[in-house]
Amino acid sequence: MRITCPYCGARDAQEFSYLGAADPVRPDGMAAAEAAMADYVYLRDNPAGPHRELWYHGSGCRSWLIVTRDTRTHAISAVEPAKVRKAGEAA
Amino acid sequence: MAETAQWTPRSAWAGIAQPGTFGAAGRGGVTATLLEGHGLASLIAAPGGAEALARRVEQSLGLALPTAPRIVSGAGHDVIWSGPDQWLLRARSRGEMPSLIAELARYAAVSDQSDARAALRLSGPHLRDALAKGVMIDLHPAAFAVGDAAATSVAHLGVQLWRLPDAAEGPAFEIMVARSLAGSFWSWFAASAAEFGCRVVAGRG
Numbered sequence: 001m002r003i004t005c006p007y008c009g010a011r012d013a014q015e016f017s018y019l020g021a022a023d024p025v026r027p028d029g030m031a032a033a034e035a036a037m038a039d040y041v042y043l044r045d046n047p048a049g050p051h052r053e054l055w056y057h058g059s060g061c062r063s064w065l066i067v068t069r070d071t072r073t074h075a076i077s078a079v080e081p082a083k084v085r086k087a088g089e090a091a
Numbered sequence: 092m093a094e095t096a097q098w099t100p101r102s103a104w105a106g107i108a109q110p111g112t113f114g115a116a117g118r119g120g121v122t123a124t125l126l127e128g129h130g131l132a133s134l135i136a137a138p139g140g141a142e143a144l145a146r147r148v149e150q151s152l153g154l155a156l157p158t159a160p161r162i163v164s165g166a167g168h169d170v171i172w173s174g175p176d177q178w179l180l181r182a183r184s185r186g187e188m189p190s191l192i193a194e195l196a197r198y199a200a201v202s203d204q205s206d207a208r209a210a211l212r213l214s215g216p217h218l219r220d221a222l223a224k225g226v227m228i229d230l231h232p233a234a235f236a237v238g239d240a241a242a243t244s245v246a247h248l249g250v251q252l253w254r255l256p257d258a259a260e261g262p263a264f265e266i267m268v269a270r271s272l273a274g275s276f277w278s279w280f281a282a283s284a285a286e287f288g289c290r291v292v293a294g295r296g
């Protein structure tokens with residue numbers, strides 16, 4: 001499997017580390033209900049199809065990326081820098 | 092201070108590689124130059140600070156910081172893209188590093204890496220064949236132009252490499268690896284270059 005890093009270009013998957021689903025957002029630990037925190041920590045969707053996930057390009061540019069990968073085929077339809085989403089969330 | 096006064100600089104390649112030849116006799120398919128004497132520093136711009144850093148580097152060194160994986164070279168310095176808003180700065184003369192670092196530290200997080208990397212200049216008609224045994228990216232001239240740079244891994248060792256203008260003996264690249272991994276890197280390189288015949292020389296970075 002190859003991942004096309006938006007900074008470095010197409011690279012072998014062994015240059016990257018996988019973290020997990022990209023979309024869960026950590027609730028405010030002081031204010032969130034226990035159920036909401038348990039959901040964030042333990043519960044993940046397991047889609048057969050496109051999945052947005054975090055990968056770290058540790059052997060390259062050391063950037064966090066959001067990769068949209070089809071879990072059935074490994075086909076990758078999008079790769080974007082994670083910091084773009086982070087900036088969007090803050091707004 | 093009494094003890095440190097006796098310390099002497101030690102090459103990153105000391106005890107690992109030395110000038111001479113190895114591998115297939117009489118072929119000279121690859122030449123490896125052990126680079127010494129240069130200064131190196133990593134530059135990391137603060138969020139939103141890349142433009143100010145670029146202006147300062149332009150003023151001080153006459154070099155435009157690359158925003159893509161490239162190396163930009165001048166008479167005395169190179170700047171090498173190493174990640175978003177991150178660069179490696181190389182000075183031909185190590186002596187100027189303290190003043191250069193002090194000056195740029197007002198614009199970026201600067202860390203002296205002069206003794207932290209082991210560096211090679213590689214050239215020769217069979218260089219690409221030797222590199223292809225460990226470099227996972229495409230170094231064919233159609234895919235990797237003169238001045239292109241990459242951070243990648245070779246035999247699980249992190250490296251930065253870039254392409255120089257072709258030399259008389261063939262294509263030419265420079266490659267840097269963490270000093271503590273120089274022995275492991277050389278082990279891979281020597282095994283990969285041996286069948287083409289390799290000449291090792293000492294040089295300046």
Ligand SMILES: [Zn+2]
Nearest residue numbers: 005008060061
């Ligand atoms: Zn990358």
